[in-house]
Amino acid sequence: MELRLGTRTSGEVGRGTNGRLVTRRGAESGSGDGGTGGSGDFEKNVRVILQSRVGSTRTPGKALADLGGRTLTEQVMFRAEAAFGRPGILAIPDSPENDPLEALARRRKWDVFRGSEEDVLGRFAGAVERFGPKVVVRVTGDNPFLAPEAMRGVAAGVVEGADAAQARGWPYGTGSEAVRAELLIQAAREARDPYEREHVMPFFYRRPDRFRLSYFDCPYPGAGKIRLTVDTPSDLDRARRLFARFGASVSIQILIRELSIL
Structure with a gap:
């Protein structure tokens, strides 16, 4: 996918062959002069932060459940690595x-940060302070069909000057979000609402007057109606069937096409 990085305009801030980046700008921005560097800095500035946990109310232990020969968490890591070519x-x-x-992550050469189970925002801010990324792509451990193009798309939105970016209209469980890393530290200092501390990104979405928000739209009509996340035991069974049929590297385009006609 071709991404134009390191440029800023009003309105539409970038375009890739697999979607659109549209920025909504507020009257006040939390970002000073904007972007985090040109295309040459893209890979080194961006890090995926994957939030996961073994405890799950609806599907206990799902993070370590087998899915196509890897654990669910490893499958999410695999898709994230495909997007950026690094742990x-x-x-x-x-x-x-x-x-x-943690042991699983170490085997795959991923960095690990451990913190509060309930305060996920604080966990993200701590990871930023320890490892120093410029742009964070947030993904969750129940999404083994993440779209690499969506991850790169939201990252490009932030690299190009947005404060936060969201994949919009993608199948449920394949999208991702991105944010300027330093703003996670700011949010962790300011946020008081438990919902914002648990879900990380609402702190930015609820304040469009403060933060430049970017959206990477899915180019496939109706894709947002497709569910590919793993929340329940039946979701896990379905994911296993999809992995058995299509494999771990299946593209989002194929999944959308096949699931739309089933």
Whole structure:
């Protein structure tokens, strides 16, 4: 996918062959002079932070469940690595039950940050302070069909000058979000609402007067109606069937096409 990086305009801030980046600018921005560097800096400035945990109310232990020969968490890592060609950062709770996730991440050469189970925003801010990325792409451990093009698209929106970016209209469970890393530290200092601390990005979406927001739109009509996340045991069973049929590297285009006609 071709991405034009390091440029800023009003309105539309970038275009790739697999979607559109549209920025909505507020009256006040949290970003000073904007972008985080040109295209040559893209890979080194961007890190994926994957939030995961072993505890799950609806599907206990799903993070370590087998999915096509890897754990669910490893499949998410695999898709993230496909987007940026490097390991990311795993942000997990500091309770002992999550030790297997840390061991798994170390085997895949991922960095690990451990913090509060409930305060996920604080966990992200701590990971930023420790590892120093400029742009963070946030993904969650229940999405083994992440779209690499969406991850790169939201990252490009922030590299080009937005404060935060969201993939919009993609199948549920394949999108991602990005944010300027320093703003995660700012949000962790300011946020008081438990919802914002648990879900990380609403702090920015609720304040469009403060932050430049960018959207990377899915180019496939109706794709947003397709569900590919793993929340429940039936979701996990379905994901296993899809992996058995299409494999771990299946493109989002193929999944959308096949699931739209089933």
